[in-house]
Structure formats: structure tokens, C-alpha cells
Amino acid sequence: MTSEDKKEHIQEFKLDPDSELRFEVESKGEKAYVTLKSGLAEIFGTELVKGKQYEFLAGAKVAVFTWKGCCLELKGKTDVTYVAKETPMVIYCNCHAALELMRIEAERENKKGPITLVVGPCDVGKSTLCQILLNYAVRMGRRPLFVDLDVGQGQISIPGTIGALLIERPASLDEGFSQEAPLVYQYGHKTPSTNSTLFSMVANQLACVVKERLESNKKTKASGVIINTCGWIKGGGYKQLINHAKSFEVDVILVLDQERLYNELVRDLPSFVKIVFIPKSGGVVERSKNSRSEARDQRIREYFYGTPKNPLYPHTFELKLSDVKIFKIGAPPLPDSCLPLGMKAEDHLTKIVPITPNAAILHHILAVSYAKKEEDDLLLSHVAGFVCVTNIDMERQTLSVLSPQPKPLPNNILLLSEFQFMDSH
CATH class of the missing domain: 3.40.50.300 (P-loop containing nucleotide triphosphate hydrolases)
Structure with missing residues (x-):
């Protein structure tokens, strides 16, 4: 990298009315900063405050729109930057x-x-x-x-x-x-x-x-x-x-x-x-399967750890296996010949199945349900929040979880999710 490249990259854009500045920050670890110098502008309906610097991290796809015209300063390394006159x-x-x-x-x-x-x-x-x-x-x-x-x-x-x-x-x-x-x-x-x-x-x-x-x-x-x-x-x-x-x-x-x-x-x-x-906006970007999956992991990470601007400090604690009940929804379908009379094949899709904790649920997200009794309202109860299984000790019969708040859990009825989160903190 030459010293020229290391210099803070600063661009100024004067936007006409009804146009927008679009940019993407793709490379990991890169950041871009936008400041509204004059006029009025908004990002997806949120107004920008004049003179305030806004920070965007890797993965950001941003469109700064102006109804009346404005002047913007863009600092940092962006992968795509252009002004669009045609917007919906x-x-x-x-x-x-x-x-x-x-x-x-x-x-x-x-x-x-x-x-x-x-x-x-x-x-x-x-x-x-x-x-x-x-x-x-x-x-x-x-x-x-x-x-x-x-x-x-x-x-x-x-x-x-x-x-x-x-x-x-x-x-x-x-x-x-x-x-x-x-x-x-x-x-x-x-x-x-x-x-x-x-x-x-x-x-x-x-x-x-x-x-x-x-x-x-x-x-x-x-x-x-x-x-x-x-x-x-x-x-x-x-x-x-x-x-x-x-x-x-x-x-x-x-x-x-x-x-x-x-x-x-x-x-x-x-x-x-x-x-x-x-019509869709010309600024919309198709995401690869990989970037969708990364975005999902990022959402789960933010749930436990917050964002760089607003960090959270989750708790890790042990639960006795005898103190919690873990369920999943949906059982493997039975062939029609094995079904009891009058039972429909699709009933298995909403069947509540108790789970004996084992190594297979390691790193899985569990929802903490507000359900009072598992049979009645587990399917249709809303949830208090989520924990992630970080360790299972079968000898001591304990389960360790990552949780946004300290113990005890609001309820002991937990629902298994297909999502896993590998805690890299």
C-alpha cells in the first residue's frame, strides 16, 4: 500500500433535487462516513442532521436521498459509489x-x-x-x-x-x-x-x-x-x-x-x-446465499453482544437438566397405515416433541417460551427471549447457556430452533 492509498479518501457530492448518492461498503474492516454539509437529506426516510458524521461498516448498502438538493461529504473506502438521478x-x-x-x-x-x-x-x-x-x-x-x-x-x-x-x-x-x-x-x-x-x-x-x-x-x-x-x-x-x-x-x-x-x-x-x-429501486443489490447466511449470524451476534456503538454484555450460566423442559415442534411423518384412526398426516408438523438434552443441541438457539403448560399453548405463546447452548455436561447433568440477562430464566419451557450460533467472543 502506498502512502497515497493510506490517505483518508474524501469526496464531495452536490446532489440535485430528487436524486440520491448510493454507495456500498463491502470489504471487511472498512468503514465509510457521511456528513451532510448543506441542504436536506435522508436515508430510507430517516433525516440526516447537518454537520453530524454518520458511520457505516462493512456490508452497508446506503442511499442518501434529497428532495430539495444538498451537499454531502463521503469519507473512507467504498466499493461502489455513484449518484442516481432516477429513483422510485x-x-x-x-x-x-x-x-x-x-x-x-x-x-x-x-x-x-x-x-x-x-x-x-x-x-x-x-x-x-x-x-x-x-x-x-x-x-x-x-x-x-x-x-x-x-x-x-x-x-x-x-x-x-x-x-x-x-x-x-x-x-x-x-x-x-x-x-x-x-x-x-x-x-x-x-x-x-x-x-x-x-x-x-x-x-x-x-x-x-x-x-x-x-x-x-x-x-x-x-x-x-x-x-x-x-x-x-x-x-x-x-x-x-x-x-x-x-x-x-x-x-x-x-x-x-x-x-x-x-x-x-x-x-x-x-x-x-x-x-x-x-418498481424496485435501481440501488437494490442481490445478495448471495453466503451473504444472507452471514447477515443471519450477524443478527444473532447482535442479539447477544449488541453493536460496536452500543455493546451488550451477555451472561453465561449453568442450568440443571432437571430444571428445564426442552421441546421441538414437528415430528417425522408416519406412514398413513401407522396413523391412529381419524388422525391426519399433517398433524405431525405441529406435534410437540419433548427432547432429552444431548450433544446434538450444542450451539443451538433455544427460545424461552411464555407458555404455562407445554401441551396447551406452546405453539402459540410468544417468547421472552433466546439463549444459546454453549455446553452440555451429561455427567453432571447440566446445560450451559449464553443469555442476554442473568439467571434465573423467565420460564423453564424452552423451544429448540434450527439456528446455531458459534460464539467467537
């Missing part, structure tokens, strides 16, 4: 304005505000669009609910879960939305297709609780709900979308980047559901 932000803003009109009417008539489902294939910017719409809503003084049904990435909690979160202020650029008291349900797999019967049950349960939440808070009721979905849109995935639309009683569906999906939904859903086709 005006369309996104029009969607927000239409939702806002529905909220004003809902407030006037004390009705439910718009329930919006965001759908489309993988890597078209669904999560980003949800973030923009939520940020715009809270900037108007609304208190919408965010529902995340994307089990692969997990924006509200760790991957393998679905959940709901009340949004009261815009997302911060390094920490995202404030994670106060999220409602989280354990599903335990990377994709809904692994056990779609279980996924439907858990999603329907979340829909029931979300409806109750809306009724209990006037401000949130009028503000409505924004629902993020996963990129599985064909076959069983399409059936899931139809199921979500019914169980959440959706009013608006925003379809990103897939006209075929748009046309199918128009054909299959009642006419009172407004279905809108939206």
Missing part, C-alpha cells in the same frame, strides 16, 4: 401520502387505519420500503405497528421468528428502530416452506394479537400496520401471502417489481383490497 422515491412518497389520507379518514371515523402488506421476490427492497413508510408515518406524528413475517432475516428479533413492534420514532441509522417491548413468536426455521403448516398457525396467531393491539390504542388504531413478508412468492409461498392478506384483514398490498404476482393478487383477492404495483 416519488412513487414511495405517493404511497405514503395515500396511506396518510386513509389514516386521516380512519381517525375521523374512529376506524382502523390502513393495514398494508409489502410483497415481492427476494432482494427487491421490501424491508427498505417498509422502513421508509414507517419513518414517514412517525414523522407525521403517527404510531404505526410494524409486523415482520420474514423469518429468513428477522428485523424485529433474530432470524427464525416473526413479530410486531410499535414504532414511535424514526429508525436510527446505526441501530434501526427502537426495540422496546417487541412481541415475538418462535418459528425456528430459515424459510416458511420448511414447515408451512406451523408458519401459518404462528402468523395467524400474530394477526389475532395485532388486531387486539389496534383496538386497545386509539392512536395506533388510526395509524395502521405495515407488514413485511419474505421473498417466497410461488406455489406455497403465494398461498401464504393470500393467507396473510385474509388473517391480517389487509386493505393495501404494495407489490414490488413483479407484474405477474400483481396480476395474480388482483385476480384472487376481493376488489376492496387496493393492490399497487411499484
Whole structure:
């Protein structure tokens, strides 16, 4: 490396109205810094404070948009940097304005505000669009609910879960939305297709609780709900979308980047559901299988250890095997000839199976369930949080876990997840 390369790389960009600066930080260990010098700018609906330096780490894919024009300074090493004049932000803003009109009417008539489902294939910017719409809503003084049904990435909690979160202020650029008291349900797999019967049950349960939440808070009721979905849109995935639309009683569906999906939904859903086709942003980047898997590991690591800006210090402690009950959901299917009379083959998908702790559950994530009794409500109870199995000592009959809070655990009923976390701290 020459001394020239080591110099801090500083670029200045003057953006015209309705344009955005896009950049990516790819290389491990690299950082980039953005400062708004003049004018107004935002990142995915969160306004930048003039003169404040914002830091972005490896893996960041950022678009700084301006409605009125601005001047930005970009420091550090980025892999891709360019200014885009063509962006779908005006369309996104029009969607927000239409939702806002529905909220004003809902407030006037004390009705439910718009329930919006965001759908489309993988890597078209669904999560980003949800973030923009939520940020715009809270900037108007609304208190919408965010529902995340994307089990692969997990924006509200760790991957393998679905959940709901009340949004009261815009997302911060390094920490995202404030994670106060999220409602989280354990599903335990990377994709809904692994056990779609279980996924439907858990999603329907979340829909029931979300409806109750809306009724209990006037401000949130009028503000409505924004629902993020996963990129599985064909076959069983399409059936899931139809199921979500019914169980959440959706009013608006925003379809990103897939006209075929748009046309199918128009054909299959009642006419009172407004279905809108939206182009994806040119800044959306397709992620490899590897980078998705890394992002999942990162989400789990952040759950236990926090972020560089906001570190957390988890606890490790031992539990007696006799003090906890561990279950998994779903048993291997039996052939029809072995089934008791009247039992359906798919019942095995939601069967609660007790697990005798053994080496196979090492490094697995366990959800701490709020269930009172395993038989009744284990499937449909939300969870208090997660621990990771770090050691099993069969001789001493103990289990060591990594936990975000000290012992005791809030409950002794634990649910096994397919996700593993190798603690490298």
C-alpha cells in the first residue's frame, strides 16, 4: 500500500433535487462516513442532521436521498459509489401520502387505519420500503405497528421468528428502530416452506394479537400496520401471502417489481383490497446465499453482544437438566397405515416433541417460551427471549447457556430452533 492509498479518501457530492448518492461498503474492516454539509437529506426516510458524521461498516448498502438538493461529504473506502438521478422515491412518497389520507379518514371515523402488506421476490427492497413508510408515518406524528413475517432475516428479533413492534420514532441509522417491548413468536426455521403448516398457525396467531393491539390504542388504531413478508412468492409461498392478506384483514398490498404476482393478487383477492404495483429501486443489490447466511449470524451476534456503538454484555450460566423442559415442534411423518384412526398426516408438523438434552443441541438457539403448560399453548405463546447452548455436561447433568440477562430464566419451557450460533467472543 502506498502512502497515497493510506490517505483518508474524501469526496464531495452536490446532489440535485430528487436524486440520491448510493454507495456500498463491502470489504471487511472498512468503514465509510457521511456528513451532510448543506441542504436536506435522508436515508430510507430517516433525516440526516447537518454537520453530524454518520458511520457505516462493512456490508452497508446506503442511499442518501434529497428532495430539495444538498451537499454531502463521503469519507473512507467504498466499493461502489455513484449518484442516481432516477429513483422510485416519488412513487414511495405517493404511497405514503395515500396511506396518510386513509389514516386521516380512519381517525375521523374512529376506524382502523390502513393495514398494508409489502410483497415481492427476494432482494427487491421490501424491508427498505417498509422502513421508509414507517419513518414517514412517525414523522407525521403517527404510531404505526410494524409486523415482520420474514423469518429468513428477522428485523424485529433474530432470524427464525416473526413479530410486531410499535414504532414511535424514526429508525436510527446505526441501530434501526427502537426495540422496546417487541412481541415475538418462535418459528425456528430459515424459510416458511420448511414447515408451512406451523408458519401459518404462528402468523395467524400474530394477526389475532395485532388486531387486539389496534383496538386497545386509539392512536395506533388510526395509524395502521405495515407488514413485511419474505421473498417466497410461488406455489406455497403465494398461498401464504393470500393467507396473510385474509388473517391480517389487509386493505393495501404494495407489490414490488413483479407484474405477474400483481396480476395474480388482483385476480384472487376481493376488489376492496387496493393492490399497487411499484418498481424496485435501481440501488437494490442481490445478495448471495453466503451473504444472507452471514447477515443471519450477524443478527444473532447482535442479539447477544449488541453493536460496536452500543455493546451488550451477555451472561453465561449453568442450568440443571432437571430444571428445564426442552421441546421441538414437528415430528417425522408416519406412514398413513401407522396413523391412529381419524388422525391426519399433517398433524405431525405441529406435534410437540419433548427432547432429552444431548450433544446434538450444542450451539443451538433455544427460545424461552411464555407458555404455562407445554401441551396447551406452546405453539402459540410468544417468547421472552433466546439463549444459546454453549455446553452440555451429561455427567453432571447440566446445560450451559449464553443469555442476554442473568439467571434465573423467565420460564423453564424452552423451544429448540434450527439456528446455531458459534460464539467467537
